Amino acid sequence: MLMLALAGTAHAEESGFRHEVLMRGQILEARSGALVVCVGEADGAQVGQVLDVVRHKRVSRSPKAAGPRFRREPVGQVRITELFDTHYAQAQVVTGKPKVNDTVELIR
Template sequence: MPGVVSANEGGFRHNVLMRGQVLEKQDGTLVVCVGQADGAQVGQVLDVIRHKRRIRHSRAGGPRYRRENVGQVRIVELFDSHYAEAEVISGSPKVNDTVELIRP
Protein backbone atom coordinates (compact mmCIF):
# COMPACT_ATOMS: atom_id res chain seq x y z
CA MET A 1 0.00 0.00 0.00
CA PRO A 2 1.28 3.50 -0.79
CA GLY A 3 2.49 5.81 1.93
CA VAL A 4 0.06 8.06 3.73
CA VAL A 5 0.30 11.77 3.04
CA SER A 6 -0.83 14.16 5.75
CA ALA A 7 -2.46 17.36 4.65
CA ASN A 8 -3.49 20.30 6.77
CA GLU A 9 -6.02 22.61 5.23
CA GLY A 10 -7.79 25.38 7.09
CA GLY A 11 -7.19 23.69 10.42
CA PHE A 12 -8.63 20.37 9.20
CA ARG A 13 -6.14 17.51 9.13
CA HIS A 14 -6.70 14.41 7.05
CA ASN A 15 -4.65 11.52 5.77
CA VAL A 16 -4.78 10.98 2.03
CA LEU A 17 -4.32 7.33 1.13
CA MET A 18 -4.71 7.71 -2.61
CA ARG A 19 -5.01 10.63 -5.01
CA GLY A 20 -5.45 10.82 -8.78
CA GLN A 21 -7.17 12.70 -11.56
CA VAL A 22 -10.32 12.30 -13.65
CA LEU A 23 -9.02 11.70 -17.18
CA GLU A 24 -12.22 11.00 -19.09
CA LYS A 25 -15.96 11.26 -18.53
CA GLN A 26 -18.68 9.55 -20.53
CA ASP A 27 -22.24 9.55 -19.19
CA GLY A 28 -21.97 8.37 -15.54
CA THR A 29 -18.65 6.59 -16.07
CA LEU A 30 -15.18 8.00 -15.49
CA VAL A 31 -11.63 6.90 -16.18
CA VAL A 32 -9.46 7.89 -13.22
CA CYS A 33 -5.71 7.85 -12.81
CA VAL A 34 -5.54 5.53 -9.80
CA GLY A 35 -4.87 1.83 -10.05
CA GLN A 36 -3.42 -1.25 -8.41
CA ALA A 37 -0.04 0.43 -7.85
CA ASP A 38 -1.84 3.07 -5.75
CA GLY A 39 -3.68 0.47 -3.68
CA ALA A 40 -6.99 0.96 -5.50
CA GLN A 41 -9.61 -1.73 -5.09
CA VAL A 42 -12.97 -2.35 -6.72
CA GLY A 43 -15.73 -0.96 -4.50
CA GLN A 44 -13.70 1.87 -2.94
CA VAL A 45 -15.49 5.21 -2.74
CA LEU A 46 -13.41 8.28 -3.57
CA ASP A 47 -14.20 11.93 -2.94
CA VAL A 48 -14.09 14.23 -5.97
CA ILE A 49 -12.42 17.58 -5.40
CA ARG A 50 -12.37 20.59 -7.71
CA HIS A 51 -9.73 23.27 -7.23
CA LYS A 52 -11.30 26.68 -7.78
CA ARG A 53 -9.52 29.97 -8.03
CA ARG A 54 -10.51 32.41 -5.31
CA ILE A 55 -12.09 35.61 -6.58
CA ARG A 56 -10.27 37.57 -3.92
CA HIS A 57 -7.20 36.44 -2.10
CA SER A 58 -5.59 37.72 1.03
CA ARG A 59 -3.08 40.54 0.82
CA ALA A 60 -0.96 38.47 3.16
CA GLY A 61 -0.34 36.05 0.30
CA GLY A 62 -2.89 33.43 1.32
CA PRO A 63 -3.91 30.60 -0.99
CA ARG A 64 -5.24 31.60 -4.39
CA TYR A 65 -7.25 28.40 -4.74
CA ARG A 66 -9.76 26.57 -2.63
CA ARG A 67 -10.89 22.96 -2.61
CA GLU A 68 -14.54 22.23 -3.31
CA ASN A 69 -15.98 18.76 -2.75
CA VAL A 70 -18.11 18.12 -5.85
CA GLY A 71 -19.17 14.49 -5.34
CA GLN A 72 -18.15 10.88 -4.92
CA VAL A 73 -17.31 7.99 -7.24
CA ARG A 74 -16.96 4.23 -6.77
CA ILE A 75 -14.26 2.16 -8.47
CA VAL A 76 -15.94 -0.54 -10.57
CA GLU A 77 -12.99 -1.92 -12.57
CA LEU A 78 -9.20 -1.77 -12.43
CA PHE A 79 -7.60 -1.59 -15.88
CA ASP A 80 -4.02 -2.02 -14.75
CA SER A 81 -1.59 -0.65 -12.22
CA HIS A 82 -2.39 2.97 -13.11
CA TYR A 83 -6.01 3.36 -14.26
CA ALA A 84 -9.52 2.45 -13.19
CA GLU A 85 -13.12 2.90 -14.25
CA ALA A 86 -15.41 4.56 -11.72
CA GLU A 87 -19.13 5.23 -11.53
CA VAL A 88 -20.55 8.51 -10.28
CA ILE A 89 -22.37 8.09 -6.96
CA SER A 90 -23.12 11.77 -6.40
CA GLY A 91 -22.33 15.19 -7.77
CA SER A 92 -21.01 16.21 -11.18
CA PRO A 93 -17.34 15.30 -11.57
CA LYS A 94 -15.50 16.80 -14.55
CA VAL A 95 -12.31 15.97 -16.41
CA ASN A 96 -9.28 17.28 -14.47
CA ASP A 97 -11.01 17.05 -11.06
CA THR A 98 -9.06 15.25 -8.35
CA VAL A 99 -10.21 11.98 -6.80
CA GLU A 100 -8.93 10.97 -3.40
CA LEU A 101 -9.41 8.37 -0.72
CA ILE A 102 -9.16 9.82 2.79
CA ARG A 103 -8.51 7.83 5.92
CA PRO A 104 -10.92 9.15 8.60
Protein backbone atom coordinates in the same frame (compact mmCIF):
# COMPACT_ATOMS: atom_id res chain seq x y z
CA MET B 1 19.80 23.60 16.49
CA LEU B 2 18.99 21.45 13.46
CA MET B 3 17.96 18.54 15.69
CA LEU B 4 15.49 20.77 17.56
CA ALA B 5 13.95 21.96 14.29
CA LEU B 6 13.55 18.40 13.00
CA ALA B 7 12.02 17.21 16.27
CA GLY B 8 9.47 20.04 16.11
CA THR B 9 8.58 19.13 12.54
CA ALA B 10 8.02 15.47 13.43
CA HIS B 11 5.79 16.46 16.34
CA ALA B 12 3.71 18.79 14.13
CA GLU B 13 3.05 15.96 11.70
CA GLU B 14 1.69 13.75 14.49
CA SER B 15 -0.93 16.26 15.61
CA GLY B 16 -4.62 15.44 15.27
CA PHE B 17 -5.59 18.16 12.84
CA ARG B 18 -4.12 16.67 9.67
CA HIS B 19 -5.87 14.10 7.52
CA GLU B 20 -4.17 11.17 5.88
CA VAL B 21 -4.70 10.73 2.15
CA LEU B 22 -4.48 7.06 1.25
CA MET B 23 -4.92 7.57 -2.48
CA ARG B 24 -5.17 10.57 -4.79
CA GLY B 25 -5.55 10.87 -8.56
CA GLN B 26 -7.34 12.76 -11.29
CA ILE B 27 -10.34 12.22 -13.54
CA LEU B 28 -8.97 11.76 -17.05
CA GLU B 29 -12.15 11.03 -18.99
CA ALA B 30 -15.89 11.39 -18.35
CA ARG B 31 -18.56 9.93 -20.65
CA SER B 32 -22.20 9.48 -19.56
CA GLY B 33 -21.37 8.79 -15.93
CA ALA B 34 -18.49 6.44 -16.78
CA LEU B 35 -15.12 7.82 -15.70
CA VAL B 36 -11.47 6.93 -16.14
CA VAL B 37 -9.39 7.89 -13.12
CA CYS B 38 -5.62 7.74 -12.70
CA VAL B 39 -5.57 5.55 -9.62
CA GLY B 40 -4.94 1.84 -9.97
CA GLU B 41 -3.53 -1.29 -8.40
CA ALA B 42 -0.16 0.40 -7.80
CA ASP B 43 -1.95 3.01 -5.65
CA GLY B 44 -3.85 0.39 -3.66
CA ALA B 45 -7.14 0.91 -5.49
CA GLN B 46 -9.77 -1.81 -5.19
CA VAL B 47 -13.07 -2.40 -6.95
CA GLY B 48 -15.91 -1.02 -4.83
CA GLN B 49 -13.94 1.75 -3.13
CA VAL B 50 -15.72 5.10 -2.97
CA LEU B 51 -13.53 8.15 -3.57
CA ASP B 52 -14.34 11.77 -2.79
CA VAL B 53 -14.19 14.21 -5.71
CA VAL B 54 -12.76 17.69 -5.19
CA ARG B 55 -12.53 20.62 -7.60
CA HIS B 56 -9.90 23.30 -7.13
CA LYS B 57 -11.37 26.78 -7.69
CA ARG B 58 -9.41 30.00 -8.06
CA VAL B 59 -10.23 32.57 -5.37
CA SER B 60 -10.94 36.08 -6.63
CA ARG B 61 -8.84 38.54 -4.68
CA SER B 62 -6.32 41.32 -5.04
CA PRO B 63 -2.92 40.15 -6.37
CA LYS B 64 -1.25 41.65 -3.28
CA ALA B 65 -3.61 40.03 -0.77
CA ALA B 66 -2.15 37.33 1.43
CA GLY B 67 -3.52 33.81 1.62
CA PRO B 68 -4.28 30.93 -0.70
CA ARG B 69 -5.25 31.60 -4.31
CA PHE B 70 -7.29 28.39 -4.59
CA ARG B 71 -9.91 26.63 -2.52
CA ARG B 72 -11.10 23.03 -2.46
CA GLU B 73 -14.74 22.53 -3.45
CA PRO B 74 -16.32 19.13 -2.70
CA VAL B 75 -18.06 17.89 -5.87
CA GLY B 76 -19.32 14.40 -5.04
CA GLN B 77 -18.18 10.79 -4.97
CA VAL B 78 -17.25 8.05 -7.44
CA ARG B 79 -17.01 4.25 -7.05
CA ILE B 80 -14.26 2.18 -8.66
CA THR B 81 -15.90 -0.45 -10.88
CA GLU B 82 -12.91 -1.95 -12.72
CA LEU B 83 -9.13 -1.89 -12.52
CA PHE B 84 -7.69 -2.12 -16.02
CA ASP B 85 -4.07 -1.12 -15.47
CA THR B 86 -1.68 -0.74 -12.58
CA HIS B 87 -2.30 3.01 -12.79
CA TYR B 88 -5.87 3.43 -14.11
CA ALA B 89 -9.40 2.44 -13.17
CA GLN B 90 -12.95 2.73 -14.45
CA ALA B 91 -15.36 4.45 -12.05
CA GLN B 92 -19.01 5.46 -11.92
CA VAL B 93 -20.56 8.57 -10.43
CA VAL B 94 -22.18 7.97 -7.04
CA THR B 95 -23.10 11.58 -6.25
CA GLY B 96 -22.47 15.01 -7.73
CA LYS B 97 -21.24 16.05 -11.16
CA PRO B 98 -17.52 15.27 -11.45
CA LYS B 99 -15.64 16.64 -14.45
CA VAL B 100 -12.36 15.93 -16.22
CA ASN B 101 -9.38 17.28 -14.20
CA ASP B 102 -11.20 17.04 -10.84
CA THR B 103 -9.23 15.32 -8.08
CA VAL B 104 -10.34 11.98 -6.63
CA GLU B 105 -9.06 10.94 -3.22
CA LEU B 106 -9.52 8.36 -0.50
CA ILE B 107 -8.96 9.86 2.96
CA ARG B 108 -8.65 7.86 6.12
